[in-house]
Amino acid sequence: MSEKEITERIMEDDEIHKKGGEVSPALISIHPLEESIAVAIGSELRVFDLVGTKPVVLHDHAGGPSHSDSIRSICFGAKGTLFASAGDDKLVKIWKVDSWKCIRTVSSEKRVTAVSISHDGLFVCLADKFGVVWVVDLNSQGENQCPVDKSASPLLGHYCSIITSLEFSPDGRFIVSADRDFKIRITVFPKKPLKGAHEIQSFCLGHTDFVSCLAFAFSTDDSSQGFLLSGGGDSTVRLWDYLSGSLLDTCDIGSKLACNGDKSKVKEDGCSVVTDLCVCHNGSLVSVSVQSFHGVILLNCNLIAKTLSFSMAIPIVGNFIPTSMATGNNSDHLWMVMGASGLPSADPNVMYPVRVKVIAGLKKFHSDIEVQNLSILKDDDIPGSKDSLMVLQGSLDVEKDEDSLVHTAEALKTAMRNLLIKRQYSVEKREVRKKSRNDRKLKRKVV
Amino acid sequence: MTRNGKQMEMNKNSSHHPRKRFYRARAHSNPLSDSHFPIPISPSEVDYSHHYPYFYPDGWNSNVNSNDGTASKIQFADIGCGFGGLLVSLSQLFPDTLMIGMELRDKVSEYVKERILALRMSIPGQYENISVVRTNSMKYLPNYFTKKQLTKMFFLFPDPHFKEKNHRRRVISPHLLDEYAYTLQTGGIIYTITDVEELGDWMRSCLEEHPLFQAVPEHELEADPVVKLLSGATEEGQKVARNEGQTFQAIYRRIELED
Numbered sequence A: 001m002s003e004k005e006i007t008e009r010i011m012e013d014d015e016i017h018k019k020g021g022e023v024s025p026a027l028i029s030i031h032p033l034e035e036s037i038a039v040a041i042g043s044e045l046r047v048f049d050l051v052g053t054k055p056v057v058l059h060d061h062a063g064g065p066s067h068s069d070s071i072r073s074i075c076f077g078a079k080g081t082l083f084a085s086a087g088d089d090k091l092v093k094i095w096k097v098d099s100w101k102c103i104r105t106v107s108s109e110k111r112v113t114a115v116s117i118s119h120d121g122l123f124v125c126l127a128d129k130f131g132v133v134w135v136v137d138l139n140s141q142g143e144n145q146c147p148v149d150k151s152a153s154p155l156l157g158h159y160c161s162i163i164t165s166l167e168f169s170p171d172g173r174f175i176v177s178a179d180r181d182f183k184i185r186i187t188v189f190p191k192k193p194l195k196g197a198h199e200i201q202s203f204c205l206g207h208t209d210f211v212s213c214l215a216f217a218f219s220t221d222d223s224s225q226g227f228l229l230s231g232g233g234d235s236t237v238r239l240w241d242y243l244s245g246s247l248l249d250t251c252d253i254g255s256k257l258a259c260n261g262d263k264s265k266v267k268e269d270g271c272s273v274v275t276d277l278c279v280c281h282n283g284s285l286v287s288v289s290v291q292s293f294h295g296v297i298l299l300n301c302n303l304i305a306k307t308l309s310f311s312m313a314i315p316i317v318g319n320f321i322p323t324s325m326a327t328g329n330n331s332d333h334l335w336m337v338m339g340a341s342g343l344p345s346a347d348p349n350v351m352y353p354v355r356v357k358v359i360a361g362l363k364k365f366h367s368d369i370e371v372q373n374l375s376i377l378k379d380d381d382i383p384g385s386k387d388s389l390m391v392l393q394g395s396l397d398v399e400k401d402e403d404s405l406v407h408t409a410e411a412l413k414t415a416m417r418n419l420l421i422k423r424q425y426s427v428e429k430r431e432v433r434k435k436s437r438n439d440r441k442l443k444r445k446v447v
Numbered sequence B: 001m002t003r004n005g006k007q008m009e010m011n012k013n014s015s016h017h018p019r020k021r022f023y024r025a026r027a028h029s030n031p032l033s034d035s036h037f038p039i040p041i042s043p044s045e046v047d048y049s050h051h052y053p054y055f056y057p058d059g060w061n062s063n064v065n066s067n068d069g070t071a072s073k074i075q076f077a078d079i080g081c082g083f084g085g086l087l088v089s090l091s092q093l094f095p096d097t098l099m100i101g102m103e104l105r106d107k108v109s110e111y112v113k114e115r116i117l118a119l120r121m122s123i124p125g126q127y128e129n130i131s132v133v134r135t136n137s138m139k140y141l142p143n144y145f146t147k148k149q150l151t152k153m154f155f156l157f158p159d160p161h162f163k164e165k166n167h168r169r170r171v172i173s174p175h176l177l178d179e180y181a182y183t184l185q186t187g188g189i190i191y192t193i194t195d196v197e198e199l200g201d202w203m204r205s206c207l208e209e210h211p212l213f214q215a216v217p218e219h220e221l222e223a224d225p226v227v228k229l230l231s232g233a234t235e236e237g238q239k240v241a242r243n244e245g246q247t248f249q250a251i252y253r254r255i256e257l258e259d
Helices: A003-021 A253-259 A385-393 A401-420 A427-435 A438-446 B003-013 B059-065 B085-093 B106-122 B137-144 B164-169 B174-183 B197-209 B218-223 B225-232 B235-242
Strands: A027-030 A036-041 A044-049 A071-076 A082-087 A091-096 A101-107 A112-117 A123-128 A132-137 A153-157 A163-168 A174-179 A183-188 A200-205 A211-217 A227-232 A236-241 A246-252 A274-280 A285-290 A295-302 A307-315 A324-326 A333-341 A354-360 B074-079 B098-103 B130-134 B150-156 B184-194 B213-215 B248-254
Touching (some): A027 A071, A027 A333, A036 A082, A036 A333, A036 A354, A044 A071, A044 A385, A082 A112, A082 A123, A091 A123, A112 A163, A153 A174, A153 A183, A174 A211, A183 A227, A200 B137, A200 B174, A211 A274, A236 A253, A236 A307, A246 A307, A253 A285, A253 A307, A285 A324, A333 A401, A354 A385, B074 B085, B085 B130, B098 B106, B098 B137, B106 B130, B137 B174, B150 B174, B150 B225, B174 B197, B184 B225
Parallel strands (some): A027 A324, B074 B098, B074 B150, B098 B130, B150 B184
Antiparallel strands (some): A036 A044, A071 A082, A082 A091, A123 A132, A132 A153, A163 A174, A236 A246, A285 A295, A295 A307, A324 A333, A333 A354, B184 B248, B213 B248
């Protein structure tokens, strides 16, 4: 291959990478007491009031600029009084849940990849694409100061690595951050977080690829601190004692899927990446979404024996691969969403297809009994019925979207791979890249 | 065969010391770029019997299995060890302490490796406690060391990175100090030295403002034999001394957080 050809190919590669990078998955989050449910797609937030069974109107005018690019992270505070959304437009918006009024818009220097609200509702933490976690003190300022505040102070840093997930421990003592360099860091959340979080409790090391999601398994019945769960690009879900950083158990989802006869669905190119985790049933059940599996996988989590084991795979028809999952505290329902914004081939005038599905029967789930207890609700039976679907999906006419969901799944796979997996170059490509390095180009121009 | 290859071949056949001219490398390496060298998943995965065969005569596994907490662990880390001058001097001073150099530049770490092997051959029984790994310690320190494992860390003549935009490449920074505090035992000491005044001020102020570090008092520094090595033992230090340059030290102790 001539040098020119290589250069051209590199440029093509980069073009594809750029396109893929803009695709962003739909997200779902539910109020801890199931009072409301939120879906984020692109720059749009869709919220439905499950108590009053009516759409929620967001009041954004008082809180600075609105989201203008893909939302990458949404969450409710543990008490359900606050909600936060953040993403590629480098804005973090904090909403009061009772009025759905935006009370604060914080601007970040870099794109925001994850956001989390401290349990006491006093602080919001955000992680940026350069590996720095920032903290915002919600008490520090009134509502009507400058529209865009830059008041976030640095809390901790993963050295130049994309942070993929950010969570507070159930007791609120620790903040946990996961990155694409296979690391999970447990940091003591200090009393005065504006001065930084300097005390590292542990590192949870064991994933052999990027870490994509975190969740805590704990029982509300006892006072133990619970355990940490993580999923990643190595297609495993791992259970950790996060105080010591020791790995308690590993469940290899990729091989389990292959054993279960779903080989056709699990492609060879390592696509059983774990994309989300959701802990249900008082910490004993973990639902897992996997990039190549149409449905969800359930794992049993035994908090006493400290083990994690495969329970069952629940297939869902209609090309449904959840991009995000949510459940309330000890709820009977598992909410799932599938969708993506920024699809390269999509018509900008047409809305991105979003599909919401709910699995019911979590409370009665028992690993010994057959699947019957669990059911995938029909659209009419979903809480809030068709009204909620109308709001969250943006449309009820989803049949025709099923084909485009296949497309969505593919685009998401590419986007995630481009974002989180280190690119490998052949020797010749690397040489050409070195020659076309930016700093050299600049020098030439100066001369 | 390349020149470098020839040199390595020579080293294998005799205890000739490697020569720096065969290991020319760029003066700097970008710590931010993606790494394409192998990285251990966790500290327990690193096989140190290759590094310290004298201390692990029965290999790694047997040692781990018989591990009753007495097995030797690395206690000193020289971050950005360069050509390894400090390690070689420290090896004599603390013959029973395992220490490791970490260097990002491939060729330089290769040189240090050959240098240590040559030293071991020429004076059998010595220099068995030092070794080197090629890694980016700014990214992967927790992959090599467990919590509170180290007693001393060295940062000698690090890259100054003058431009403000490049300050995040500095090896001493508020966020990285959190990780260094994690790897250091309580009472462990961090040694920094530079010939660049601006960087000296930066490192001192980072350490001074960090709640987990406290300056080591002057009288203790005078009694510490390691301090004397900082400016004299390394190649960079000797260069500064030749040019009669000034050096700036900041030596701090890991302390526990007060409530």
